[in-house]
Amino acid sequence: MPQTSPNPTMKVSSRGANRLKEGHVWVYRSDIVSADGIPPGAVVTVTDPRGKPLGSALYSSASQIAIRLISREPITDFPGVVRQRIADAIAYREPIVHNTDAYRLIFSEADFLPGLIVDRYRDILSLQILTQAWDSDSLRQALISELNARLKPESIVERVDPRVRELEKLPARPSGLVHGSKTATVITMNGVQFHYDGLEGQKTGAFLDQRENYAAAAQYAHGDALDVFCYQGAFALHLAPPCAQVTAVDSSRPALEVADQNAILNRREPTQPEIEWIEANAFDLLKDYAASGHQYDTVVLDPPAFAKTKRDLDAALRGYKELNLRALKMLRPGGILVTCSCSYHVSQADLLGTLAAAALDAHKTVRILELRGQSRDHPILLNVPETSYLKCVIAHVSN
Numbered sequence: 001m002p003q004t005s006p007n008p009t010m011k012v013s014s015r016g017a018n019r020l021k022e023g024h025v026w027v028y029r030s031d032i033v034s035a036d037g038i039p040p041g042a043v044v045t046v047t048d049p050r051g052k053p054l055g056s057a058l059y060s061s062a063s064q065i066a067i068r069l070i071s072r073e074p075i076t077d078f079p080g081v082v083r084q085r086i087a088d089a090i091a092y093r094e095p096i097v098h099n100t101d102a103y104r105l106i107f108s109e110a111d112f113l114p115g116l117i118v119d120r121y122r123d124i125l126s127l128q129i130l131t132q133a134w135d136s137d138s139l140r141q142a143l144i145s146e147l148n149a150r151l152k153p154e155s156i157v158e159r160v161d162p163r164v165r166e167l168e169k170l171p172a173r174p175s176g177l178v179h180g181s182k183t184a185t186v187i188t189m190n191g192v193q194f195h196y197d198g199l200e201g202q203k204t205g206a207f208l209d210q211r212e213n214y215a216a217a218a219q220y221a222h223g224d225a226l227d228v229f230c231y232q233g234a235f236a237l238h239l240a241p242p243c244a245q246v247t248a249v250d251s252s253r254p255a256l257e258v259a260d261q262n263a264i265l266n267r268r269e270p271t272q273p274e275i276e277w278i279e280a281n282a283f284d285l286l287k288d289y290a291a292s293g294h295q296y297d298t299v300v301l302d303p304p305a306f307a308k309t310k311r312d313l314d315a316a317l318r319g320y321k322e323l324n325l326r327a328l329k330m331l332r333p334g335g336i337l338v339t340c341s342c343s344y345h346v347s348q349a350d351l352l353g354t355l356a357a358a359a360l361d362a363h364k365t366v367r368i369l370e371l372r373g374q375s376r377d378h379p380i381l382l383n384v385p386e387t388s389y390l391k392c393v394i395a396h397v398s399n
Contacts, residue, residue, distance in 0.1 A: 006076060010035055010044040010059060010067065017048035020055065020069060023383025025109055027057075027067035035059070035066070040169070041132035043070075043078050058114060058133040062169035068114035068131065079142050085113050086146050096376045099215075102187040102196070103377040104208050105151075110379040110387045118147065119208060121196045122185045123154040126205060127178065128161070132168050144179055155180030157198035159205070175199055186265070190215040192237050193265045195258060207234060209374040210302070213340070213392045214238040216370060220336045220394060223297025226289075228282045228323070233259030235300045235338070236275050237266055243298060246275045253279050283319075286326035299327040300338040307343040316346055320354045328362035331397045337366070344389040351391050363399070370394040 012020075016031030027046070038044060040061040046054045046069065056075040057067040075081055089111040097103045106118040108130065115131030125147055129135055134143070144156055156179040165172060176199070177183060183198040189211050196205055218238040223245075227236040230248035232255050240246050240263075250256055256277045263275050278285065282303070301323050306316035324339055331337060341351050348371065359366045373380070374390035381387045 007043045007045045007056060007074075008038050009047055010038060010057075011047050011049060011051070012054075012067070014049055016067075017054060020046065025057075025069035025114060025381075025384055026065050026386075027069075029064050029066040032066050035061070041134075041136060043075060043133070045074060058131060060132045060168060063131065063167060065131075068109065070112060070114060079139070082113065082139070082142065083146050085111060086143075086150065089113070090150060092379070093377050099191065100187075100189045100211060102189055102194075102206065102208055103211070103375070105377075107378050107387070109384050110381045116143075119205075120151070120153075121198065121205060122187050124180075124182060124185055124196070124198050125151065125153045125156045126198055127156055127158045129158070130161070130164050130168075132170060135168075135170050140178075148179060153180070155182040155198070157183060159198070189234070190218075190238065192234075194232065194234070194237075194262050195265065201232065201255075201258070207231065209342070209378045209390050210234065210340070210392070211377075212375040213338075213372050216372060216392075216394060217298075217300060217336075217338045218242055220338075220369060220396075221298040222336070223332070224295070225298035225300070226294075226296045226327075226330070227300045227302075228286065228327070229301065229303045230259060230277075231255050231302075233262050233275065233277075235302060237262055239298060239300070240266075240272055240275060243273065245273050247278060248275055249278045249280055249282055249285055251279065251281055283322065286323065286330075290326045290329045294330055295332050296330050296335065297332055298336045298338070299331055300340075301327055302338075302340045305343040306341075307345040310345050312343075313345050313350075316343055317350060317354050320346070320351065321358050324355050324358040325362055328358055328364045328366075328397060331364070333398045335397045336369075337395045337397050338392065339395070340390070340392045342390050344386055346391070348391045351393060355393060355395070359397075365398045367396045367398075368393065369396055 011033040013031040016027040042059045044059045055072040057069045089106045101122040105120045117128035119126045158178050160175045187196045221239045221242050225239045225243040225246045227248040230250045236248035306319045307313050372392040
C-alpha cells in the first residue's frame with residue numbers, strides 16, 4: 001500500500017504544480033490555492049489542483065516563496081529526514097573539499113534542506129536560518145544536537161539576518177552562541193591563514209564560495225597586483241606570494257584592519273611583499289588611478305552583489321562595465337584580469353557581454369583563461385538555477 005502522510009495538505013495551481021514537476025522546488029504565494037488553517041513553518045503535503053500528491057514541503061506563511069519542497073515522497077518522520085540529510089551533506093563533501101578547514105557544510109536547497117545554511121570554520125560551526133520551519137525550538141535543538149553528535153565542534157554560532165527574520169515574520173533574535181563558548185579561531189584556505197570571528201563580518205564571516213577561485217587566481221597572478229573590494233584580504237593574500245607588489249582596496253576600515261591582521265599571520269618570508277591596504281570608494285579610486293596612469297599586471301574585481309533583484313539588472317551591468325573598463329585600461333600587455341559577480345540576476349552571459357563591451361571601449365584584446373563559479377562545497381542543483389549565483393572570469397589581456 002502507498003505510504004500516506006499525516007501532514008496537512010496544501011493545493012497549488014497548475015502553474016505551481018508544473019513548476020514542481022519540471023524539477024524546481026519552490027512555489028510562490030500567488031500559486032497557492034488554499035492555505036487555510038495551516039500553521040507557519042508546517043511540513044505540508046503538496047497536491048496539484050486535482051488533489052494528486054506532488055511531495056512534501058516546508059510552508060512559510062510570510063515569504064513570497066510559500067513552499068520549499070523537501071521530498072517528492074510523503075514524509076512521516078521529518079526529524080529523521082533531517083538527520084539523514086545532514087549525514088548526506090557531510091558525506092557529499094568528503095571527496096571534494098581539499099586544502100581547507102573552512103567550507104559550506106549545508107547549502108539550503110542544494111543539500112535538500114531548504115532555508116538552512118551551515119558553514120564550518122575549523123572547530124566552529126556557523127548556523128543560519130532563513131525560513132520559518134527551522135525556527136521552532138524543537139527543530140532548532142534537534143539540528144544543534146545532530147551537528148554536535150556528528151561533527152563535535154567546540155562551538156556553534158547562529159548568525160541572524162534581521163531582514164530575513166522580518167520578511168519571514170519571525171521574532172527578532174540576536175546573533176550569538178547556541179553551543180559552547182568559543183567564537184573566534186584561525187582557519188586555513190589553500191595554505192593561507194585567516195582570523196575568523198563567528199559574530200563579526202559579512203555573510204557567516206567569510207566568503208567561502210570564492211575559496212577555489214582564490215587558488216585559481218594565484219596560479220596566473222604576477223607582477224604588480226591590485227585587489228578591488230578586498231574585504232578581509234583573501235584574494236590579496238593569495239596573490240602576495242607570486243606577485244612583486246599587492247595593493248588592496250576596500251571602503252570598510254574594520255574589514256581592512258582584519259585584513260592587515262591576516263597579512264601578519266601569513267608573513268613567513270622576509271622577501272614576500274607587504275600588502276598596501278587602502279580605504280577608499282572603489283569606483284572613485286579606479287577612476288583616479290586610471291586617469292593618472294597607474295599600471296598593473298594583475299587586477300582582481302570582486303564587488304558585492306549589484307543586482308539584488310531583477311529590477312536592478314540594468315544599473316548593475318552599468319556598474320560592472322565601469323569597473324571592468326577602468327581595470328582593463330590599467331592592465332599592462334600580458335596582464336591578468338579576475339572579474340567576479342555574485343549577483344544571481346547577472347548571468348555568466350551578462351558578465352561576459354559586459355566585459356566584451358568594456359574591452360572594446362578600452363581597445364584591449366581579452367582571451368578567456370577560465371570561466372569559474374562557486375566552490376564545490378556550494379553545489380548547484382541543476383533544476384534550481386537560483387543555487388548557481390557566483391561567476392568568476394579569469395582572462396589574459398593584451399593591446
